[in-house]
Amino acid sequence: MTSIITASPNLGVSLPDHTQLPESDGTFVKNFQEHPQSILLTDSIAPVLQQLHPDGQYCIGQDCGIYWRLTDPPERGAEAPDWFYVPNVPPTLDGQVRRSYVLWQEYIAPSIVLEFVSGDGSEERDPTRITGKFWIYEQVIRPPFYGIYEVRQARVEVYQLLAGKYYLVTANERGRFPIPPLGVELGIWQGRYQNLELPWLRWWDANGNLLLAGSERAELERQEKELAQQQAEEERQRAEQERQRADRLAAQLRALGIDPEA
Template identity: 60%
Template structure:
């Protein structure tokens, strides 16, 4: 059976006794945030300038959908922000920072401040989808290595077995390749694209796919009818174009009305001249 379970039990294997009265689990204000070392460690020479704009495109285009799903505003989107799933020393070893992820039914702010990171042992709600943009050869994003005393868990294993994110997407821009996995009975199964070449994300009623712009592939959202979800800038351009077209139509209608009025005026003047001529001949135009 397919799983879209969003509530999880956080994994917290440490030597500390978390049941003692003095022990308090750290929250997002007490852990390294998106400017911390775990993100800096990701920023290798292989990272490119497309990754940040790509995240913005995903967020801007999906937000109208999320606002309809969450009219109360209770959802959050992370962009290169940490998800803490395990208590470790140092804390960064127990975190992963997807390039983009979405968590439903949680407030974007805590105690009046926007989240610095996402801490599972404080939330117990997993992201619905995480997307990774490959900078290297893709091994890191597909690493299924379980955690050990000496080895950090592989990213694929963490998303699948620890955090249990229902949908996981891997985007390789260099290969124009998009892979999407869905959690089914506790393990990831690769989704096959539909007839449009898109990957359905059914809980959101959207599809994920690739589009090429000037030779560069981008990950984009479509609705379940196959209509591209536009970014804020694209929506503004469409709205401006629609406004200009409406103004042009209104101007043409106004011009047509003016021309019709001019024709009607000319016809009235011709009738008046004809009536005056008939009267000059002693003929009553009303009798004709």
């Protein structure tokens, strides 16, 4: 049974920081889709976050631990969301890459936490006090938005924290869920990414435009450049045809004894 170590900064007890706590609980990613899904979310939201945080003060966790209590062993006092975003915190601590996100060291809760369901979703919806993932997010970590993504059902369930309790968010007319802290919408997109054809969890802007990943932006730019080159070549060919037509007409006029320049 996990034992809870009680300690309080107010009592002068030295609490461990991110460098002293385990960065892994020994588990591994459940399937081949989870890492590409996290990368897609991070990559496509990057331009939005750069606008929201021109000073670079934010961090994103991908399958990283959020420590919320002291336990023995320590890793049992952490949850490791598949993806989360925290505003207004430095991306590194004391010049070091974060090993985990420690609430008693940071104090700022994530704005949104996302879990990718690998089973039947009961773990992500477990309201059991102290041990249930849903309870921990709702009552302790308290991100304003909590999303449960089920790739097999091609759906995402989004909860918003209101008055200390999670309530289901209703999808908008586009079938997506507004996330006001980010100024974006969250929803499902069916398509191919990193050689996988799946219903992916993705972001859209407030106008309903899909936020593209870097590879997609590069491909779009390549297509636009190719189209521009094609249009330029067509314009060049039209100009050449017009020149040739003018040359033929001038030759015909000269054959009739008429100066084409007159």
